[in-house]
Amino acid sequence: MPLFKKNRYSTLRGAARRGIPAGLWLKCKGCDGVIYRSRLEENLQLCPECGYHYPLTAQQRIELLTDKGSFTEMDGDLDSVDVLDFAGTGIYSEKLKASKKKTGMTEAVICGTAVLDEQRLALGVMDFRFLGASMGSVVGEKITRLTEFASENRLPLVIVTASGGARMYEGMLSLMQMAKTSGALAVHAELGLPYIVVMTHPTTAGVTASFASLGDVIVAEPGALIGFAGPRVIKQTTQSELPPGFQTAEFLMEHGFIDRVVPRPELRRELSLLLAYFSGALHCENAAAAV
Amino acid sequence: MPTILDFERPIRELEDKVSQLQSFSREHGVDVSHGVKVLEERIAEAKQKIFANLTPWQRVQLARHPDRPYPRDYVERLCTDFLELHGDRRFAEDRAIFGGFARMDGRAVMVIGTQKGRDLKENVRCNFGSAHPEGYRKALRLMRLAEKARVPIVSLIDTPGAYPGIGAEKRHIAEAIAVNLREMFRMHVPILVAVTGEGGSGGALGIGVGNRVLILENAYYSVITPEGCAAILWRDAAKAPQAAAALKLTSRDLADLEVVDEIVPEPLGGAHLDWDQAAELLGEALKRHLAELTRIPVDRLAPTRYARFRRMGILREG
Numbered sequence: 001m002p003l004f005k006k007n008r009y010s011t012l013r014g015a016a017r018r019g020i021p022a023g024l025w026l027k028c029k030g031c032d033g034v035i036y037r038s039r040l041e042e043n044l045q046l047c048p049e050c051g052y053h054y055p056l057t058a059q060q061r062i063e064l065l066t067d068k069g070s071f072t073e074m075d076g077d078l079d080s081v082d083v084l085d086f087a088g089t090g091i092y093s094e095k096l097k098a099s100k101k102k103t104g105m106t107e108a109v110i111c112g113t114a115v116l117d118e119q120r121l122a123l124g125v126m127d128f129r130f131l132g133a134s135m136g137s138v139v140g141e142k143i144t145r146l147t148e149f150a151s152e153n154r155l156p157l158v159i160v161t162a163s164g165g166a167r168m169y170e171g172m173l174s175l176m177q178m179a180k181t182s183g184a185l186a187v188h189a190e191l192g193l194p195y196i197v198v199m200t201h202p203t204t205a206g207v208t209a210s211f212a213s214l215g216d217v218i219v220a221e222p223g224a225l226i227g228f229a230g231p232r233v234i235k236q237t238t239q240s241e242l243p244p245g246f247q248t249a250e251f252l253m254e255h256g257f258i259d260r261v262v263p264r265p266e267l268r269r270e271l272s273l274l275l276a277y278f279s280g281a282l283h284c285e286n287a288a289a290a291v
Numbered sequence: 292m293p294t295i296l297d298f299e300r301p302i303r304e305l306e307d308k309v310s311q312l313q314s315f316s317r318e319h320g321v322d323v324s325h326g327v328k329v330l331e332e333r334i335a336e337a338k339q340k341i342f343a344n345l346t347p348w349q350r351v352q353l354a355r356h357p358d359r360p361y362p363r364d365y366v367e368r369l370c371t372d373f374l375e376l377h378g379d380r381r382f383a384e385d386r387a388i389f390g391g392f393a394r395m396d397g398r399a400v401m402v403i404g405t406q407k408g409r410d411l412k413e414n415v416r417c418n419f420g421s422a423h424p425e426g427y428r429k430a431l432r433l434m435r436l437a438e439k440a441r442v443p444i445v446s447l448i449d450t451p452g453a454y455p456g457i458g459a460e461k462r463h464i465a466e467a468i469a470v471n472l473r474e475m476f477r478m479h480v481p482i483l484v485a486v487t488g489e490g491g492s493g494g495a496l497g498i499g500v501g502n503r504v505l506i507l508e509n510a511y512y513s514v515i516t517p518e519g520c521a522a523i524l525w526r527d528a529a530k531a532p533q534a535a536a537a538l539k540l541t542s543r544d545l546a547d548l549e550v551v552d553e554i555v556p557e558p559l560g561g562a563h564l565d566w567d568q569a570a571e572l573l574g575e576a577l578k579r580h581l582a583e584l585t586r587i588p589v590d591r592l593a594p595t596r597y598a599r600f601r602r603m604g605i606l607r608e609g
Contacts, residue, residue, distance in 0.1 A: 077608060077609050078606050078607070078608055079606060079607040079608070080606060080607075081605055081606055081607050083548075083605045084537070084538075084539045086537050087533070087536065087537040088520075088524045088534075088537050089524050089525060136604075137603075137604030137605050137606045138604075138606050140603075140604055141604050141606060144601070166492075166493075166514045166515075167514075168514060168515055168520055168523065168524075168538070170514075170605075171513070171514055171538045171539045171540065171544075171548075172512060172513065172514055172538075172539070172540065172545060172548060172550045173548060173550070173603060173604055173605060174514050175492060175493070175496055175513075175514040176550060176600060176603035176604065177603070177604060178469075178472060178493060178496060179472050179476075179496060179499075179500050179600045179603070180600045180601060180603055180604065182469060182472035182473040182476065182500075183472070183473070183476040183500075183596075183597045183600050183601065184597075184601075185473055186473045186474070186476040186477050186597075187597075189473070190477070205465075205493070206492075206493055206514075208465035208469075209453075209464070209465040209468040209469050209472075209493045209497075210468075210469050210472055210493075211469070212465075212469070213463070213465050213466040213469035213470070214469050214470070214473055227460050227465065228453065228455070228459070228460060228464045228465035228468075228493075229455030229456075229459075229460065230455075233455045233519075234455045234456060234457060234460065237454075237455050237456065238455075238456050238457060240457065242457065243457065246457070246460070247460060252463075255461050255462075255463070257463045257466060
């Protein structure tokens, strides 16, 4: 033990320390730089330095993509049930309760109708904070009802995805939601209605292998992990190194799977433009210009 | 050398005793019929006892039994004039899924099945029954041919799951499965599905959207493998037996959840003990359902298929 022990770092004590709220700063996952948290919030949850996309909550996403006050939620009263009495680590109903408390949401997806630049749409937004936005009976039912509503009302459908896949705690009932949602989309597609998917980090497994991959147009946020199997499982199964950038939005665009990688600040404008292209709103202007 | 599972051992030991007794009788000209009779009664008793009380994990082991008949073995026994059709017309021929026109009970069908291998060489060819995107795309191509030919589709499933590999991801296995799910809902021919062994999650569902979905008694169908579930929950794949129980993946559980329409019985002790009888039992169910499905008006096939899946899910409202 040294005789004169000196702290290696100076520390704040007492009053001075109490004045600094916890979590004021954070270290960026993208560039390792230090970000002032309030700057992140002003900047759509993007790192001001490197543009790393931090997740948005479903509520924030709805605010970003719709006209103020235009969103009306549907089926907000559907509740998940521990049908299997799932005997795992912890109790499913407790996990649901904790997720509800944490997010203020009733389930991992919010669905409803909204208006974006005077264009009406059916909108579903998933929130990864709620049990990894996994799809059980309720998520599948809400997506299905939303799609059916869009079909009945001849509306374009937009789904913002993020998900760890089918929800294990509801076993095969979760897997069946993949079929159910895809079946609803078959009807929507047959009516000639547009379906746009916005993939956000991470969109994987059962959700990627069902409604998320069925968009007429699929866009993704930069750096989003998108895939069927998780990278760890692939590495373990194949015993090989994964290529650089594997399963990122950019990688998928290079391999022809998604239409565009769209940075968040552009997302609202691009979505609005896409809806306008599909609705025919832009045809008249062209015709007028031609005359 | 047949594989013997732990819980099959008491039966095998009794059976060995019977054959020992019989060879002793042949060598020494002694009448052992009484002893054999007693042993055979004990075998029947042991079988009843063991197979009436299998744990979910034991069922999984039976479903994966290396001597279990695979879809192609059923096709050989149940179909004539099988005309296999290869390739997805896009990238490759995936041997993990096979299919083609065939006649079943005199009726023309399009049969599609997954394929596992019996030895390493076969398994290299068919990738242990785990399909790449090409397998699903081939299946869809063949289903469209079935529509053109107006013949029912019979899909036999025994796969551990779709392949989690680099090439599979690069060529969008998730998209291949998703498109199959959507397109199977649009088919105007009957689709009859039977899970004969392993129903490995999305890899099974990718050719599993049927008007009817049957499952063999000892087959399983699960959202995730028990090992995968155990690795996530307990960070220990050795906890697979617990996971198998939690997932409710046995034929009985799935019938209770109304995820499957009928359980097809297997020979006592499992399909691997008597392939011909297993095929006969499956054949009976397939023919019966095909006869029923072909009576449904063509324009009702897609809507009733959707209605079947539309009601899946259990939740609370309000």
